[in-house]
Amino acid sequence: MERMRSSISMAVIRRLPKYYRYLNELVEKGVTRISSMEFGRILGFTASQIRQDLNCFGGFGQQGYGYNVKELRDEIANILGLNKTNNAIIVGAGNLGQAIANYSGFRGSGFILKGMFDINPRLVGISIRDIKIMDIDEMSEFIKKADINVGIICTPKEGAQEVADRLTGERIKAIWNFAPTDLDVPEDVIVENVHLSESLMVLAYLMNQRENAEDNK
Amino acid sequence: MERMRSSISMAVIRRLPKYYRYLNELVEKGVTRISSMEFGRILGFTASQIRQDLNCFGGFGQQGYGYNVKELRDEIANILGLNKTNNAIIVGAGNLGQAIANYSGFRGSGFILKGMFDINPRLVGISIRDIKIMDIDEMSEFIKKADINVGIICTPKEGAQEVADRLTGERIKAIWNFAPTDLDVPEDVIVENVHLSESLMVLAYLMNQRENAEDNK
DNA sequence: TTTTTATTGGTAATTATTTAACAAACTGAT
DNA sequence: ATCAGTTTGTTAAATAATTACCAATAAAAA
Numbered sequence: 001m002e003r004m005r006s007s008i009s010m011a012v013i014r015r016l017p018k019y020y021r022y023l024n025e026l027v028e029k030g031v032t033r034i035s036s037m038e039f040g041r042i043l044g045f046t047a048s049q050i051r052q053d054l055n056c057f058g059g060f061g062q063q064g065y066g067y068n069v070k071e072l073r074d075e076i077a078n079i080l081g082l083n084k085t086n087n088a089i090i091v092g093a094g095n096l097g098q099a100i101a102n103y104s105g106f107r108g109s110g111f112i113l114k115g116m117f118d119i120n121p122r123l124v125g126i127s128i129r130d131i132k133i134m135d136i137d138e139m140s141e142f143i144k145k146a147d148i149n150v151g152i153i154c155t156p157k158e159g160a161q162e163v164a165d166r167l168t169g170e171r172i173k174a175i176w177n178f179a180p181t182d183l184d185v186p187e188d189v190i191v192e193n194v195h196l197s198e199s200l201m202v203l204a205y206l207m208n209q210r211e212n213a214e215d216n217k
Numbered sequence: 218m219e220r221m222r223s224s225i226s227m228a229v230i231r232r233l234p235k236y237y238r239y240l241n242e243l244v245e246k247g248v249t250r251i252s253s254m255e256f257g258r259i260l261g262f263t264a265s266q267i268r269q270d271l272n273c274f275g276g277f278g279q280q281g282y283g284y285n286v287k288e289l290r291d292e293i294a295n296i297l298g299l300n301k302t303n304n305a306i307i308v309g310a311g312n313l314g315q316a317i318a319n320y321s322g323f324r325g326s327g328f329i330l331k332g333m334f335d336i337n338p339r340l341v342g343i344s345i346r347d348i349k350i351m352d353i354d355e356m357s358e359f360i361k362k363a364d365i366n367v368g369i370i371c372t373p374k375e376g377a378q379e380v381a382d383r384l385t386g387e388r389i390k391a392i393w394n395f396a397p398t399d400l401d402v403p404e405d406v407i408v409e410n411v412h413l414s415e416s417l418m419v420l421a422y423l424m425n426q427r428e429n430a431e432d433n434k
Numbered sequence: 435t436t437t438t439t440a441t442t443g444g445t446a447a448t449t450a451t452t453t454a455a456c457a458a459a460c461t462g463a464t
Numbered sequence: 465a466t467c468a469g470t471t472t473g474t475t476a477a478a479t480a481a482t483t484a485c486c487a488a489t490a491a492a493a494a
Contacts, residue, residue, distance in 0.1 A: 017415035018415065082418065082421055084428075096316045102311075102313075109421050111417065149424075173424055174423070190424060192416055194416055196320065196322055200393065201233070201234040202230060203326075203391055204303070205230055205233065206230075206409070207301075207303060207367075207390055207391050208297065
């Protein structure tokens with residue numbers, strides 16, 4: 001355990017999953033080795049950036065050879081912590097919550113969905129993929145009992161902060177937040193936001209801009 | 218029409234929706250003016266950054282006064298192109314597609330959902346919020362007829378590129394992509410990705426890191 | 435074995451982004 | 465009207481991120 005320099009920029013970290021995804025595809029295709037140049041061509045990055053990024057975590061390549069695809073894939077899985085399991089619950093079992101419950105990507109990243117909660121009595125009792133929707137009042141007890149450390153917030157923005165407070169009150173470690181608001185949490189709690197409305201507005205901006213550029217031609 | 222300098226960085230653009238969101242909240246609270254310093258305190262940005270960002274688009278403030286909240290909100294809405302309407306279709310009407318169809322955020326950003334498509338015959342014919350799910354073979358005709366310029370891809374990764382090809386073949390302008398893959402499109406087509414798996418892996422990384430840091434204490 | 439070729443890891447240069455600083459200019463009080 | 469207090473827009477400085485470069489070294493060829 002030597003390399004624990006916590007000062008790796010988010011820019012680098014957000015590229016890791018993409019590396020991982022493409023490395024998996026290469027493994028599937030049976031590619032055993034790859035140079036940073038070729039890998040960069042595939043990803044649309046410079047070779048330099050790839051080498052720089054990977055070197056934040058260790059020297060995984062070899063001169064004159066490149067990188068061993070399978071080995072690098074496993075290294076990155078390890079860096080991302082995909083081999084560790086984290087138990088999660090979804091709070092807010094409406095359309096989005098149910099869609100997330102059906103999301104097949106949990107497998108691949110070590111998260112296990114253990115429960116779902118909602119305030120709406122009509123939803124309580126329904127099961128989604130063998131996960132029963134429970135009343136939100138049972139949440140605290142469940143978190144303790146089932147060793148939950150991740151909360152996925154799929155409520156409307158109005159309820160989100162209160163849910164976050166309850167989750168952090170139970171010493172949850174991280175929140176995956178789909179509610180269109182910024183959460184106020186203790187500094188040792190990790191929040192990863194998925195703000196669909198912001199993504200959509202960026203799309204609107206780019207379309208609008210493109211259109212203006214056309215007009216000015 | 219003077220200010221059309223297209224060289225505004227994505228870093229700035231991705232902050233605009235957040236400005237817009239908080240300005241809306243301030244309007245609702247009845248706040249009429251705000252200084253960059255106070256606004257920065259609320260958003261967690263520096264006052265400098267806010268002034269710098271806004272000045273990419275124009276001088277909306279006034280010395281000794283600050284910014285008029287409502288006015289600035291409307292300016293940003295205009296910059297983001299939220300007043301223009303864009304007709305959209307969803308391709309892939311599974312859980313995620315249906316959840317997106319129910320998504321209420323379209324309103325606020327000028328997008329109008331006009332149709333949904335799927336290859337699964339069991340889904341074709343069903344309606345979600347008055348939007349009928351159609352067979353994907355009807356898509357091309359529908360795009361022309363209903364003046365669609367945005368495609369929302371909610372298929373598994375396997376079908377995504379083919380859907381993208383069909384969409385761009387019909388001269389669609391932009392794609393909101395939820396499939397866990399990178400799409401290859403003509404350069405004049407805008408793609409905005411929502412890669413949930415990548416977001417989740419970043420969360421995994423941050424949790425893993427935090428844990429390692431704890432251990433080293 | 436020797437030579438040529440490929441390719442890394444690391445350092446330096448460049449470019450981009452963020453933050454600081456401050457003159458100019460407005461507000462609001464006296 | 466004048467003046468003190470604010471706060472902007474803008475330029476300069478600092479910091480961060482990306483790209484270019486190259487010596488070192490391994491692989492492959494001769």
